[in-house]
Amino acid sequence: MSEVVTSKDREYEAQEMAQAPGADQPMADRTNNRTLRPTTSKKFAEFMKTGWEDQEPEIKPLESSRFIGARLKALGKRFEGERIVIPAGQPKTRNNDDDYAFRPNTEFSYYTGLGQDYEAGAVLVLNPVDPDSPEAKAGATHTPELFVAPRADNSTEAYYADAHYGEYWVGPRAGLKELNAMTGIATHDIAQLPDALGKDVGAEAGAVHMRVIRLADPQMTDEVEGVREANGFPDPDANEKADDELQEFASTARMVKDSYEVGEIRKAVAATKHGFDRILTRLPEAVGKPRSERMLEGEFNAVSREEGNTVGYDTIIASGEHAPILHWMRNTGVVGHGEMLLIDAGIEVDSLYTADITRTFPVDGKFTPLQKKIYQAVLDSQQAGFEAAKPGATYSDIHHACMRVIAQKLHDWGILKVDVEESLSPLGQQHRRWLACGVAHHLGLDVHDCAQARYESYQGAKITPGMVFTIEPGLYFAKNDLLLPPEMRGIGVRIEDDVLMTEDGPEWISKDIPKQISDVEEWMAQRAAVRK
Ligand code: GLY
Numbered sequence: 001m002s003e004v005v006t007s008k009d010r011e012y013e014a015q016e017m018a019q020a021p022g023a024d025q026p027m028a029d030r031t032n033n034r035t036l037r038p039t040t041s042k043k044f045a046e047f048m049k050t051g052w053e054d055q056e057p058e059i060k061p062l063e064s065s066r067f068i069g070a071r072l073k074a075l076g077k078r079f080e081g082e083r084i085v086i087p088a089g090q091p092k093t094r095n096n097d098d099d100y101a102f103r104p105n106t107e108f109s110y111y112t113g114l115g116q117d118y119e120a121g122a123v124l125v126l127n128p129v130d131p132d133s134p135e136a137k138a139g140a141t142h143t144p145e146l147f148v149a150p151r152a153d154n155s156t157e158a159y160y161a162d163a164h165y166g167e168y169w170v171g172p173r174a175g176l177k178e179l180n181a182m183t184g185i186a187t188h189d190i191a192q193l194p195d196a197l198g199k200d201v202g203a204e205a206g207a208v209h210m211r212v213i214r215l216a217d218p219q220m221t222d223e224v225e226g227v228r229e230a231n232g233f234p235d236p237d238a239n240e241k242a243d244d245e246l247q248e249f250a251s252t253a254r255m256v257k258d259s260y261e262v263g264e265i266r267k268a269v270a271a272t273k274h275g276f277d278r279i280l281t282r283l284p285e286a287v288g289k290p291r292s293e294r295m296l297e298g299e300f301n302a303v304s305r306e307e308g309n310t311v312g313y314d315t316i317i318a319s320g321e322h323a324p325i326l327h328w329m330r331n332t333g334v335v336g337h338g339e340m341l342l343i344d345a346g347i348e349v350d351s352l353y354t355a356d357i358t359r360t361f362p363v364d365g366k367f368t369p370l371q372k373k374i375y376q377a378v379l380d381s382q383q384a385g386f387e388a389a390k391p392g393a394t395y396s397d398i399h400h401a402c403m404r405v406i407a408q409k410l411h412d413w414g415i416l417k418v419d420v421e422e423s424l425s426p427l428g429q430q431h432r433r434w435l436a437c438g439v440a441h442h443l444g445l446d447v448h449d450c451a452q453a454r455y456e457s458y459q460g461a462k463i464t465p466g467m468v469f470t471i472e473p474g475l476y477f478a479k480n481d482l483l484l485p486p487e488m489r490g491i492g493v494r495i496e497d498d499v500l501m502t503e504d505g506p507e508w509i510s511k512d513i514p515k516q517i518s519d520v521e522e523w524m525a526q527r528a529a530v531r532k
C-alpha cells in the first residue's frame with residue numbers, strides 16, 4: 001500500500017518550517033493551526049492572478065432606496081451642523097475564526113435601507129454641508145456618505161488571502177459601485193474613513209460636532225471618541241450623553257412606519273403563517289416523542305430560512321408546564337397528549353423586518369372545557385386591547401384594557417382574592433402574578449422596536465397612524481403555583497398578533513392566522529391532513 005504522507009511531503013514541510021522571519025519569503029501562515037495557506041510561494045501568488053473570468057454581482061436599486069431620503073432628511077434636520085456616524089458593526093466571533101451570521105446594526109439598516117449581510121464593517125456618515133453652499137441654500141443639511149470595503153475580486157491578492165472579504169472565500173460581494181447603485185448613497189473606500197471623520201471637528205463656532213451610534217461597533221465608537229477628545233470635546237460623559245440623544249432620536253424616528261416598512265412587515269407575517277402551517281402539519285407525528293418541541297422548532301426555523309433571512313428572535317415552543325415559562329427557548333421538552341402548546345415565533349424577511357406571533361394550541365386538536373375557559377379569557381383581553389387602540393389613545397391604554405379583563409376573570413374564577421379595582425391600582429397589581437410581562441410593544445426591524453425611545457414617546461405617547469405594534473396578553477399558570485386550583489397548574493396561554501394603526505383605526509395585520517377557538521381547531525385538522 002502506498003504511503004498517504006510520503007517522504008517528499010516531509011521534505012516540503014521541513015523546507016516550509018526552515019524559512020525564518022526576514023527571509024525573502026514569509027513563513028507559511030501558521031497563525032491559524034487549522035489551515036496551512038499557500039502563502040510562501042511567489043509562483044502561487046502570480047498564478048492566482050491569472051485565468052479568472054470576472055464575476056459581476058447583479059446591481060439594481062433596492063426598493064428601500066426610494067424611502068431613505070425622507071428618513072435621512074429628518075435625521076439631518078435634528079442634528080444640523082453635526083457629523084453623524086452610524087456603523088453597520090463587525091461580525092461577532094462565535095469562536096476562533098468562526099463568526100455568527102452577520103446582521104447589520106438596526107439604525108444602519110434603517111438609514112441605508114440595507115438588509116441581509118452585504119456590509120460588515122461599513123459606516124454611514126452624515127456630513128454637514130457648508131452653510132454657505134448651494135446645497136445648503138437648496139435646503140440640504142447633510143451629505144450622506146457610505147464608507148465600505150472595496151470588492152476583493154480576482155484582481156486583488158485579498159481575493160484568495162482574506163477569508164472575510166476575499167471573493168474566492170465568500171463569493172462576489174457588493175462593493176462601492178454596487179452599494180451606491182443599491183442605496184443611491186455616495187460610497188467611499190473605508191480606508192478614507194479616518195480622515196473623513198476628523199475633518200473640521202472642533203468646539204469653536206462653525207466647527208463640526210460629532211455623534212455616533214455607540215453600541216453598533218465599539219471600535220468605531222473609540223475612534224470617534226479619540227477624535228472628539230483631541231478636538232475640544234474632552235468630557236466622555238458629555239459625549240456619551242450626546243450619543244444617547246442620537247440613539248433616542250433614531251429609535252423614536254422608526255415608530256411611524258412608511259409604506260415600504262409596512263409592506264415588509266406584512267411579508268414577514270405571511271411567511272410566519274407558513275411557518276405555523278408547517279408546525280401543525282408535523283405536530284401529530286411529533287406528539288409524545290423525546291424532544292418533540294425541538295422537532296416543531298426545526299419545522300418553523302426551516303421555513304424562516306426558506307422564505308426569509310432567519311427567525312426574528314429565538315423560537316419559543318413550550319408545551320404543558322413549559323408554557324407558563326415566559327422565555328422557554330430551550331425547547332427540549334416532550335409535546336404531550338392533553339397539553340396546551342404555546343408557540344411564539346416570527347420570521348425576519350431579507351430586509352430584516354420581523355413578525356412576532358404567538359398561538360396556543362390544544363395538542364390533540366380540540367380544546368377541553370377548561371382550556372377553552374382560559375383561552376377565551378386571553379382572547380377577550382386581547383380584543384379589549386385592540387378596541388382601546390384608537391388613534392389618539394395612548395399606548396398604555398392598550399395595557400390597561402388588557403389587564404382589566406385579565407384581573408376580572410381571575411377574580412371571577414376565585415383565584416384573585418382581592419377586589420379587582422384594588423388589584424388594578426398601582427399599589428395593588430396582585431393579578432400580575434399570572435401575567436408579569438408587558439402586553440404590547442412596537443415591532444419593526446427589531447422585535448422590540450424603538451426600545452431606546454423615552455417613556456413620553458412610547459408608553460405615554462398617542463398612537464398614530466403608521467405605528468405597528470403587538471398585542472399579546474396571556475395567563476401563565478406555573479406548575480408550582482400553590483394559589484391555583486390543581487387542574488389549572490402547568491397551563492400557559494398567550495395570544496399575540498401584530499397590529500397596524502391606520503387613519504380608520506387599528507388593523508390586525510396577522511388576521512389570516514386563525515385564533516378563534518373553532519378556527520384554530522379547524523386549522524389544526526386541515527394541517528394534520530396535509531402530507532409533506
Ligand atoms: N417574542 C418576544 C415577544 O413576544 O415580545
Ligand code: MN
Pocket residue numbers: 356441470472496
Ligand atoms: Mn411580542
Ligand code: MN
Pocket residue numbers: 344345356357358496
Ligand atoms: Mn412574541
